Amino acid sequence: MADHNTTFIIHPGGTLQGPVRVPGDKSISHRAVMLGALADGETEVHGFLEGEDSLATLRAFRAMGVEVEGPRDGHLRIRGAGLDGLRAPPGPLDLGNSGTSMRLLAGILAAQPFDSVLQGDASLSRRPMARITHPLARMGARIETAPGGTPPLRIHGGRRLQGIDYVMPVASAQVKSCLLLAGLYAEGRTCVTEPAPTRDHTERMLASFGCEVLREAGRICVAGGGRLRATAIEVPGDISSAAFFMVGAAITPGAEVCLTGVGINPTRTGVVNILRAMGASLDIENERMAGGEPVGDIRVRASRLRGIVIPRDQVPLAIDEFPALFIAAACAEGETVLQGAAELRVKESDRIQVMADGLRALGVDARPTDDGMVIRGGRLGGGCVDSHGDHRIAMAFAMAGLRADGIIEIRDCANVATSFPGFVELARHAGLQINVMQSGKGSCTRPTSGTAMERSPREHSPPVITPPVITIDGPGGSGKGTVSRLLARRLGWHFLDSGALYRLVALAARHHDVALDDAAGLARLARNLDVRFEEDSDLDDVCIYLDGREVTGALREESCGEAASQVAALAPVREALLDRQRTFCRPPGLVADGRDMGTVVFPHAALKIFLTASAGERARRRYKQLKDKGMDVRLDSLLREIEARDARDRGRRHAPLKPAPDAVHIDTTSLTVEDVVARILALWRERSARASVPV
Ligand code: DC
Numbered sequence: 001m002a003d004h005n006t007t008f009i010i011h012p013g014g015t016l017q018g019p020v021r022v023p024g025d026k027s028i029s030h031r032a033v034m035l036g037a038l039a040d041g042e043t044e045v046h047g048f049l050e051g052e053d054s055l056a057t058l059r060a061f062r063a064m065g066v067e068v069e070g071p072r073d074g075h076l077r078i079r080g081a082g083l084d085g086l087r088a089p090p091g092p093l094d095l096g097n098s099g100t101s102m103r104l105l106a107g108i109l110a111a112q113p114f115d116s117v118l119q120g121d122a123s124l125s126r127r128p129m130a131r132i133t134h135p136l137a138r139m140g141a142r143i144e145t146a147p148g149g150t151p152p153l154r155i156h157g158g159r160r161l162q163g164i165d166y167v168m169p170v171a172s173a174q175v176k177s178c179l180l181l182a183g184l185y186a187e188g189r190t191c192v193t194e195p196a197p198t199r200d201h202t203e204r205m206l207a208s209f210g211c212e213v214l215r216e217a218g219r220i221c222v223a224g225g226g227r228l229r230a231t232a233i234e235v236p237g238d239i240s241s242a243a244f245f246m247v248g249a250a251i252t253p254g255a256e257v258c259l260t261g262v263g264i265n266p267t268r269t270g271v272v273n274i275l276r277a278m279g280a281s282l283d284i285e286n287e288r289m290a291g292g293e294p295v296g297d298i299r300v301r302a303s304r305l306r307g308i309v310i311p312r313d314q315v316p317l318a319i320d321e322f323p324a325l326f327i328a329a330a331c332a333e334g335e336t337v338l339q340g341a342a343e344l345r346v347k348e349s350d351r352i353q354v355m356a357d358g359l360r361a362l363g364v365d366a367r368p369t370d371d372g373m374v375i376r377g378g379r380l381g382g383g384c385v386d387s388h389g390d391h392r393i394a395m396a397f398a399m400a401g402l403r404a405d406g407i408i409e410i411r412d413c414a415n416v417a418t419s420f421p422g423f424v425e426l427a428r429h430a431g432l433q434i435n436v437m438q439s440g441k442g443s444c445t446r447p448t449s450g451t452a453m454e455r456s457p458r459e460h461s462p463p464v465i466t467p468p469v470i471t472i473d474g475p476g477g478s479g480k481g482t483v484s485r486l487l488a489r490r491l492g493w494h495f496l497d498s499g500a501l502y503r504l505v506a507l508a509a510r511h512h513d514v515a516l517d518d519a520a521g522l523a524r525l526a527r528n529l530d531v532r533f534e535e536d537s538d539l540d541d542v543c544i545y546l547d548g549r550e551v552t553g554a555l556r557e558e559s560c561g562e563a564a565s566q567v568a569a570l571a572p573v574r575e576a577l578l579d580r581q582r583t584f585c586r587p588p589g590l591v592a593d594g595r596d597m598g599t600v601v602f603p604h605a606a607l608k609i610f611l612t613a614s615a616g617e618r619a620r621r622r623y624k625q626l627k628d629k630g631m632d633v634r635l636d637s638l639l640r641e642i643e644a645r646d647a648r649d650r651g652r653r654h655a656p657l658k659p660a661p662d663a664v665h666i667d668t669t670s671l672t673v674e675d676v677v678a679r680i681l682a683l684w685r686e687r688s689a690r691a692s693v694p695v
Helices: 026-038 052-061 100-108 130-138 173-183 201-208 241-252 270-277 318-332 342-346 351-361 392-399 423-430 480-491 499-510 520-526 553-556 558-567 571-582 596-600 613-628 635-651 673-691
Strands: 004-010 017-020 042-046 066-072 075-079 115-118 143-146 148-155 166-168 189-192 211-215 218-225 232-234 255-264 280-289 292-299 335-338 365-369 374-376 383-386 408-409 436-441 471-475 495-496 532-535 542-545 590-594 608-611 664-667
Touching: 004 335, 004 392, 026 042, 026 052, 026 075, 026 173, 026 201, 026 232, 026 335, 026 532, 052 066, 066 201, 075 143, 100 115, 100 130, 100 148, 100 173, 130 173, 166 532, 173 189, 173 201, 173 218, 201 211, 201 596, 211 664, 232 553, 241 255, 241 270, 241 280, 241 292, 241 392, 241 423, 270 280, 270 318, 270 480, 280 342, 318 335, 318 342, 318 351, 318 374, 318 392, 342 351, 351 383, 351 392, 392 408, 392 423, 423 436, 471 480, 471 596, 471 673, 480 495, 480 590, 480 673, 495 499, 499 520, 499 542, 499 553, 499 590, 520 571, 542 553, 553 558, 553 635, 571 596, 590 596, 613 635, 664 673
Parallel strands: 017 255, 042 232, 166 189, 383 408, 471 590, 471 608, 495 590, 608 664
Antiparallel strands: 004 408, 004 436, 042 075, 066 075, 115 148, 143 148, 189 218, 211 218, 255 292, 280 292, 335 374, 365 374, 532 542
């Protein structure tokens, strides 16, 4: 396993706006591959979810000789092998993290003429399988598990299965589907009775493939001995993925999203019903049918949520959505009570304990019970949350960042790709302030009590963030630019001159006639800056192009610096430049020069420096620089300008010039550039040796 992992960093102040199209439904994607592979003829699938789990199902069928073209942009063409056309796989089938793949495949493989082994990753290897192996054994299957009824599953081939009438002790769509799929091969009828309705995608899709499915009052039956006919499948957007955006929009003042083309199968809309009961403004528009499944556009607006006792009958219909719903509960007025959801303890993680721990780390009163949780809504603070590799927990806490008043750091998020490829990009596009870091493995240090962690993430276990960042902040003329550039060159790292970005906005404003107090117009310019930085090795400098024109000289003019200082005071401009600045953080590392690098843009930087020098010294340096360029300037007016600019940069409300609390101060008044660079390099070596980061 890799010795690094993915950390999400969520900054406060984000929102959610606009239309959002979530990826295809995971449950339906799995079933489309399975039934397509077992059908006679060619099945076309559109909207297939190209996530790790559904790809694991696809790999398994390929290993059993099924020919599949794709996936290409969610499109698959499956040449069905027929119910009896699968071939023995060359080795164990590895299903990664996917419980659905393992449980449904077990039903199919129990009836094959060949032996097979199903295995998974560490998390899947802990999940209970007796719930399927027991009823399958009653049908005549022979399956061995690890002690405790967990994977791997060794399935013996050549068994004749008999139809059974099975009453499920726990409502589970995976168990039901497993038995119905085995039932396709069994003698006579296989019937499953469910104690509460569970998702019915298998039944609906079996019917689309021409299989007769009998459904009456909680009992579903199929007969063995039939055939499946290939068909076309349109996979709708996954409501479980949409749920994060529903909760995100409901809890964020001013937010409104429209989730388009989402599957609204009534066995999956528990999250809609529960959010409505909590007072969410949630409308379903444009309802239609696609491939046997109901589909609609879900519009959600910011709402005042209230705590509720979650109706028991909704629990199985929202089972995967509880991580997101717990976040809604944390933002609601009063108490929310969930009972009857013990199932959550055996998902990809123990979702009751892990969510309770995470909520407490953010200062929320969350009390786990055996089969649920009691959450008292209130203020959400910043803090560090360990997702335990559970993708839904990671995404739920990412949405909590919309309401938190501090930075949320979420550890162990690499598995988000299992169910929601493109989550980060989609969420960022909609307005969530999310960044991804490759960080040192390891969990957050647990808070000593269950109270809010007011501390910023750096105050608990210091994360070793790669690529590393050194921030150099300070007033103009303190030597930041020269020192940062030299330092970046010595380390072989990237360099961000953030001041140049503010100067570029000021210059673009001049070119496009945008007034320096038109915050919205300037923010638009900032978002759409067409700029290029080009290394010029002959000049040992960087040439900067704006809209294709070289502007390196114009940017350095005093008038441009003065205008930059004005536009830099506007919050919308600063926000618009935030993401662009963070994209400079690439391996092997970044030296970032500015005013708020250590406080706002890279609060997790490995080393933060604050450079100062007396105003007189800074004016003298600037004077010499400009004179060397042949410019006609006066020392006294430069000093006045420097003092005025300092006052503006320090006094502004948004991201003022100030040292980060953990910055190292260096007064450069009587130091040479070489002295300063050497000091910073020494500090970096010392720090990286302590944190074992390669220099
Ligand atoms: O470093 P510089 O002189 O190129 O910066 C130009 C102006 O931009 C400066 O007056 C302050 C502002 N600035 C800022 O507010 N935040 C930054 N990170 C960088 C510069």
